[in-house]
Amino acid sequence: MDIPENAKTPQDRKKKKKPAGKRASVEFRGVTYTARDEDALDDIDVVEALxxxxxxxxxxxxxxxxxxxxxxxxxxxxxxGKTKGSDIAKFWKQFIAENQVAKN
Incomplete structure (x- = not known):
């Protein structure tokens, strides 16, 4: 069955786009953390590190x-006084989920 070209995408499946000029942030365990600048997630050094x-x-x-x-x-x-790697991984998962980089 072909899907018509003008068919609407359900709202729950559309990726959220970050508003222009807004730095990525996330509230994790009651504390808000904010990216250093609005393009931090689209930085090639970050991509290479990942x-x-x-x-x-x-x-x-x-x-x-x-x-x-x-x-x-x-x-x-x-x-x-030690930070668990698993806690950092949970933070990362939530940070990325809430701050999707819009793809062109």
């Missing part, structure tokens, strides 16, 4: 050093 599976490097590039250190501090276990 290609190399260097998530922490990518997060430092996206958030900036101060915001990244704040993230690590807020996610750290209060007893050990």
């Amino acid at each position: 290609d190399n599976q260097a998530l922490t490097v990518a997060l430092r590039l996206i958030l900036g050093e101060t915001e990244y250190e704040r993230l690590k501090e807020n996610l750290a276990d209060p007893d050990t």
